[in-house]
Amino acid sequence: MAEFDWHAERADLQGLAQLDRSPEGEGIDLKAVRQYRQAQLRREMENHGIDAVILSDPVNIRYATGTRNMQVFSMRNGPSRYLVLTADRSILFEFTGCLHLADGFETVDEVRPAKTASFVAAGPKIAEREVAWAREMAGLVEELAGKRATVGLERMNAGAAIALRDAGLHIVDAQAPVEMARAIKSAEEMKCVNASLRATERGVANLRAAIRPGLTEAELWSVLHQSVIAQNGDYVETRLLNAGARTNPWFQETSDKVIGENELIALDTDVVGCHGYYSDFSRTFHAGPGKPTPEQRELYRVAHEQVSHNLGILRPGLSFRDYAEGAWDIPEKYHANRYYLSAHGCGMTGEYPYLYHRGDFPDAGYDGEIRPGMTLCVESYIGEDGGKEGVKLEQQVLVTESGVELLSRFPFEEELLG
Structure with missing residues (x-):
């Protein structure tokens, strides 16, 4: 194995010349990356018999669409941004005031404002917020994938997940299709x-x-x-x-x-x-x-x-x-x-x-x-x-x-x- 010249690499950073790492300069087709990843996820959804997923893990949202927003914040405060993905539609629910961040992403068909279903956001009205959120999601999934749709979740507040089930959705774990999709790189x-x-x-x-x-x-x-x-x-x-x-x-x-x-x-x-x-x-x-x-x-x-x-x-x-x-x-x-x-x-x-x-x-x-x-x-x-x-x-x-x-x-x- 050739030795990595870390002295030369360190010299390259003088003046913080790498402050903006342009994907064009690296020769990366990020559109192709995004399209491959979304296709991978849809393929695994089909393999696992899942008609729609509601993703709230910010890493998985980024995998599926290429969009990012306050990654660490979103892991803790959620669901504050989430993605509904079916075989032919991708609807991103983005955090308050941030809808513009998804502009120009071919992997997102529509952006809507998110309704944060958490105790921090709703206080003692958390249960009402979760029920209203779940009804909205159930209505959207029925519209996109039919009444008997199977819906995958990978990370969700317990109350929100229970409310989704009570709204009539057939809920399954989406971790398997998401992980299997992510495992194979283009x-x-x-x-x-x-x-x-x-x-x-x-x-x-x-x-x-x-x-x-x-x-x-x-x-x-x-x-x-x-x-x-x-x-x-x-x-x-x-x-x-x-x-x-x-x-x-x-x-x-x-x-x-x-x-x-x-x-x-x-x-x-x-x-x-x-x-x-x-x-x-x-x-x-x-x-x-x-x-x-x-x-x-x-x-x-x-x-x-x-x-x-x-x-x-x-x-x-x-x-x-x-x-x-x-x-x-x-x-x-x-x-x-x-x-x-x-x-x-x-x-x-x-x-x-x-x-x-x-x-x-x-x-x-x-x-x-x-x-x-x-x-x-x-x-x-x-x-x-x-x-x-x-x-x-x-x-x-x-x-x-x-x-x-x-x-x-x-x-x-x-x-x-x-």
Whole structure:
């Protein structure tokens, strides 16, 4: 694998030249991306016997239409914008005062004002608001898809979902068709994935260059945010940068802990970046000024071995069960602190499928098939239970007709690999 020249990439950002990442400059046909995604969703709706979906998850609305508006706000305050999609109609209900944001999208046939059905918006009249909202939706679905339409929901307030059922709709879960649609990427969609990754790698290069003992975890982590936002990315979905003893166990959120000399610094990017696509790779660094210890190098070597082995067995047509059987065997001393997954799907966020470790498969795993067009993230966390430090590594790949293509290009640490 060719080394990624992060020094050159960092130099490219002088003067914030990437403030507006033009899709034309990247050679991406975003109209083709939107049309492919909407067609994918409609195909899966038909496969699952669903006549209409009411989508309220802002990531799924963006997938189905390309429209976005206050993504994080919309996740929390809802349904405040939602989409009704049938086999031949797409009606977006947009947040108050925001109807103009969907202008020019060929994936939206009509925009109407949303009626937010939440306690924050309606107070003690929430039940009345939900019933009125449900009646409006039921009437629209009947108009578009008939009286006996099957309607899929993927995320909804309990009261709103119950009111929809009481309004006479046949309600089913829309998660399966949405996830199955999102799992297979088009060639044009992959241009968006790669644009997001290149921008995130620039941010990680800036973060790596800024490492020095005396900074807090949060100060260092903010370097990634600044670069992602300056390149027109969206947000970072988690808080996963830790140093020293806070690298073990994993999943300790970034804090004001001061980075000490010669500590390990572990990062999981989890960036919702350019065009709304997820850049998800992990790296572990050494704070210096001295050299890594033998113990630090061993943790890193083992994590690198796990990722390399599991990348090596991925191929199209492999079942999830057979992947679990062939995946790297975690040594007993690292088993208790293992990462909860061996690999997972990746698109506009983390998504289907989850690929579990062999030992976890009987309880947590499910079967399926690794298919061309899937983008997967292969994970490793290595740290002993009660150990001083740990190492997090992860690579993002595309499954092709003949194998896998490495998407995440940020280099591993030679001094830690030894």
